[in-house]
Amino acid sequence: MRVAVVGVGMTRVGRLVGKSIRDLAAEAGLKAVEEVGWEPPEAIVVGNMLSSLSEQENLGALLADYLGYRGVPAFKVEAACGSGGAAIAVGYSLVRAGLRRVLVIGVEKLTEAPTPVTTRRLAWASDADYELVHGPSFAGLNALLMRHYMSKYGVSREEMGSWAVLMHENGYRNPYAHIRKRVDLQTVINSPVIADPIRLFDACPISDGAAAVYLAAEGEARRLSDTPVWVEAVANATDAVDILSRKYLDRLEAAIRSAREAYKLAGIKPKDVDVAEVHDAYSITGVLGVEAMGFAEIGRAAKLVHEGRFAPGDKPTINPSGGLKSRGHPVGATGVYQVAEVVMQLRGDFPGVRVDAEVGAAQNVGGVGSNVTTTILRR
Amino acid sequence: MTSVQRLWRRSREYLSLKAFRCRRCGEVIYPPKRACPYCGSRDLVEITLPRKGRIITYTVINVPIEGFSKPTIIAVAELGGAKVMAQVVEGAEHLVEDAEVEVVLGKVGRTVEGLEYYMPAFRVVSGKDLKEGDTD
Numbered sequence: 001m002r003v004a005v006v007g008v009g010m011t012r013v014g015r016l017v018g019k020s021i022r023d024l025a026a027e028a029g030l031k032a033v034e035e036v037g038w039e040p041p042e043a044i045v046v047g048n049m050l051s052s053l054s055e056q057e058n059l060g061a062l063l064a065d066y067l068g069y070r071g072v073p074a075f076k077v078e079a080a081c082g083s084g085g086a087a088i089a090v091g092y093s094l095v096r097a098g099l100r101r102v103l104v105i106g107v108e109k110l111t112e113a114p115t116p117v118t119t120r121r122l123a124w125a126s127d128a129d130y131e132l133v134h135g136p137s138f139a140g141l142n143a144l145l146m147r148h149y150m151s152k153y154g155v156s157r158e159e160m161g162s163w164a165v166l167m168h169e170n171g172y173r174n175p176y177a178h179i180r181k182r183v184d185l186q187t188v189i190n191s192p193v194i195a196d197p198i199r200l201f202d203a204c205p206i207s208d209g210a211a212a213v214y215l216a217a218e219g220e221a222r223r224l225s226d227t228p229v230w231v232e233a234v235a236n237a238t239d240a241v242d243i244l245s246r247k248y249l250d251r252l253e254a255a256i257r258s259a260r261e262a263y264k265l266a267g268i269k270p271k272d273v274d275v276a277e278v279h280d281a282y283s284i285t286g287v288l289g290v291e292a293m294g295f296a297e298i299g300r301a302a303k304l305v306h307e308g309r310f311a312p313g314d315k316p317t318i319n320p321s322g323g324l325k326s327r328g329h330p331v332g333a334t335g336v337y338q339v340a341e342v343v344m345q346l347r348g349d350f351p352g353v354r355v356d357a358e359v360g361a362a363q364n365v366g367g368v369g370s371n372v373t374t375t376i377l378r379r
Numbered sequence: 380m381t382s383v384q385r386l387w388r389r390s391r392e393y394l395s396l397k398a399f400r401c402r403r404c405g406e407v408i409y410p411p412k413r414a415c416p417y418c419g420s421r422d423l424v425e426i427t428l429p430r431k432g433r434i435i436t437y438t439v440i441n442v443p444i445e446g447f448s449k450p451t452i453i454a455v456a457e458l459g460g461a462k463v464m465a466q467v468v469e470g471a472e473h474l475v476e477d478a479e480v481e482v483v484l485g486k487v488g489r490t491v492e493g494l495e496y497y498m499p500a501f502r503v504v505s506g507k508d509l510k511e512g513d514t515d
């Protein structure tokens with residue numbers, strides 16, 4: 001049975017001091033419900049990692065009630081930075097299992113606590129007993145991969161830096177983006193070092209935000225929407241949380257596995273994808289993500305971006321939203337933003353860089369590549 | 380931040396660099412798991428990793444997380460077929476990829492109780508501007 005996205009909603013991403021978790025979730029969630037003429041969902045799935053920063057767990061019940069759906073089944077799904085994609089995977093499964101209408105909301109409120117507290121909590125996505133005990137930040141873990149990758153494939157600082165330049169060029173035109181600012185390559189490669197070789201402009205910002213997608217079973221979808229976007233595949237895959245027991249440090253095997261499975265389920269190849277939102281928590285994550293999606297050979301993605309590939313007009317166009325780098329990374333909401341953005345591209349109503357697209361893909365990565373969901377969508 | 384209880388629970392395995400070897404495929408498994416992640420076998424034998432190896436990758440963290448000093452230098456080294464993460468506490472100025480390291484005990488951070496704690500850590504014994512035997 002086919003599943004469609006029949007409604008989407010999102011808040012602007014940023015440091016949204018005036019809005020709490022429930023405010024953000026309601027703004028995005030109710031926008032998605034409004035798109036289907038206020039038809040109530042039969043269940044709500046919430047993607048979130050760190051609502052504990054707001055001293056608020058139990059998000060399923062909280063949001064079901066607050067949004068006006070007291071009584072419906074609702075719960076939170078957590079998979080670190082991959083929580084949003086994981087929530088979509090669960091919501092999709094619920095529709096495949098027989099529900100007709102499921103609302104998926106990704107929400108994150110990272111600025112509720114002082115930055116050092118948030119930074120420490122984000123590092124909880126790593127292996128507490130065998131990594132975190134030694135003191136790496138989350139940026140530090142990604143820096144270990146970035147140094148290895150650059151060294152192994154002879155990738156220059158300029159080539160890696162081109163990722164951020166492209167993201168900001170795209171995000172500059174996205175009204176929902178956290179950092180709407182163009183940057184040049186010199187600014188990127190001379191920005192302060194956070195965790196060598198990761199510099200400030202290699203890293204995503206710490207963001208608040210919420211996004212929602214309203215999923216419906218086929219018959220219901222045609223009743224609720226004139227422009228349903230079909231979910232061709234949702235594939236989740238995992239790897240070790242620790243990077244140590246992985247065979248390779250130059251690739252994200254869960255992302256590769258998740259993408260392959262998604263392509264297989266959708267019956268398409270990487271070359272069929274018109275637009276993709278990939279998970280670039282850091283420049284290195286974006287590069288490894290592009291390679292995992294099969295858009296570049298391993299070791300080649302940064303060089304291709306530097307040569308001008310994947311920009312608007314190219315196939316695939318990657319991260320017209322600006323990616324995590326510019327749109328921002330409200331951790332547990334990011335995977336839902338990505339799917340909502342691709343849906344808007346396919347419907348032709350994304351308010352930023354627009355891609356004429358029939359097939360789109362979204363890749364959401366949790367941890368340092370340990371929990372990955374790839375979603376394929378078709379107009 | 381870790382805690383005294385959590386360190387106590389694993390102190391012996393941390394200090395001995397405990398790992399497993401898979402009896403079916405021969406791979407070294409570190410960190411310890413309940414099955415071989417490479418072939419699925421549960422026929423594992425406990426081993427102790429060698430205390431010398433080579434740097435695979437490293438990072439100098441200028442924005443450390445709470446409980447750790449600035450900078451925090453983290454490396455992944457290959458020790459007897461395993462990749463092990465630890466802080467570099469001696470000879471960091473000689474740090475390069477492929478540098479030779481040995482495992483020492485280093486003061487690495489503070490627990491939630493505010494106590495300083497020690498963990499296996501790396502000392503660079505040969506690397507940039509340093510040949511083995513240059514230090515004691």
Ligand SMILES: [Zn+2]
Nearest residue numbers: 401404415418
């Ligand atoms: Zn084995």
